Amino acid sequence: MSRNASLTPLPGSCAACAVRPFALFRVVPQARVGEIARVRSGVRLVRAGEAIHDSIFTLYAGWAFSWTATPDGRRQVLDFHLPGDLVERSEDGAEVEALTDASFCILARDRLCDFMGRDPGLAMSYAEGLTRDRARLRERLTSLGRRDAAGRVAHLLLELHGRLMRRGGADARGAAVPLKQAHLADALGLSVEHANRALAAMRKDGIATLNKGRLEILDREALEDMAGWSGPAQPGVLARTLAV
Amino acid sequence: MSRNASLTPLPGSCAACAVRPFALFRVVPQARVGEIARVRSGVRLVRAGEAIHDSIFTLYAGWAFSWTATPDGRRQVLDFHLPGDLVERSEDGAEVEALTDASFCILARDRLCDFMGRDPGLAMSYAEGLTRDRARLRERLTSLGRRDAAGRVAHLLLELHGRLMRRGGADARGAAVPLKQAHLADALGLSVEHANRALAAMRKDGIATLNKGRLEILDREALEDMAGWSGPAQPGVLARTLAV
């Protein structure tokens, strides 16, 4: 019946959870893993494209993303969520949607707060996650503000590759990246057509390809150059200030 | 000797601090205000344009902003900091700079962590701040991704006005907003010239003015329209999906 990848079931116990080493509860020592169960209020499996309405959860398998609609019917992708990420719906109108078939653990906010109140390390882990989110948004803001289309695409691909790499979901040559070009475009403030052209250029130059849900990095150095600033010369701030 | 606004001295005691109601320590009850002193490692006064190297501080008076340089010598403003804001330098190369003459309380990270470990409410206050930062960045990301120049300027002015309003630093008609056009431009991914043209248009249409460090809102409704999406018709997502 499922014409799609099967929905990965979750492990019964948090102790065996494959993503916990990268997730909010990574700081909980083995001896107290049992307490996590009291914070979990359930699990859920969703299909690609479905909206997710749970207000806090940690993604176990699959990708998701947060986005907002603009009054003229376009959308802005705010962030991509990978396995192990804690996702928290914010009060503002942002939506969370499964990008692939996905499964996750729903958390109970009040019980999570209790736990964090008793365990400062957990509170710090939570804060670290927020800080990482913020750092990522700052980078992406810089992308949209100051990079051209090719640089934005290159930068986002490198960001995703790095995040996957850190949690063992990629090797140096590439990774499973199930994004459509429309996701890229909506995350980077580009039209789908232009995102396509940027990808086409990268492919033609043998730098990287994104195809059938897989990212291949053919020339990492060139990709990093592209994500840096392609601009000419690059004298550096000081030199530029002193020049003239 | 100072050709600039005087550097506002800080109050001796946190109990009397004018910005504490809006700051990290707002949650500390009067009876325990004394404990805050142990977290403060000093105060500092800086002039407009000076870089700030302290890693965590709460701004007491004046504005600051965080920014990164791009290899080609431009800059991206990541966030503006207002009195009461907790500012934390991140590991990435972002700089923090005083936008006006400013004064702030420097905090000791380890002692702050201790305090948060003992006081879950304080930890929550910290997390709230991070969450607000993130929400603001998301909004700005949406701006850069999907709004045109006029919309970006309008949106940022409204954001700043709202933040100032909430802490009693503005009235409905306007506020002190010491930004140069270059700050606006660098925050919004625009050239200075174009930011100027956007402001000029707003002025000509009697919507708002930004002049000599003061923002005047002449027609809030029009300003909000401009910050929404100026696009035509605005059928709404559903209507648009169903159309055709």
Added chain:
DNA sequence: CGCGGTATTGAAACGCATCAAAACCCGTGG
């Protein structure tokens, strides 16, 4: 009065959006 930083204005060039259409891919059903 003159200077440096800031704001303003104009003209030309460019990157990206938009519109339109074709190619492609894959699952579905005849």
Added chain:
DNA sequence: CCACGGGTTTTGATGCGTTTCAATACCGCG
């Protein structure tokens, strides 16, 4: 097995918003 259909990717042509470059005007201050 092949034709069909919807979603996605690709390609091309045209227009607009913004950048860039170049001057000029402005303003507070020494």
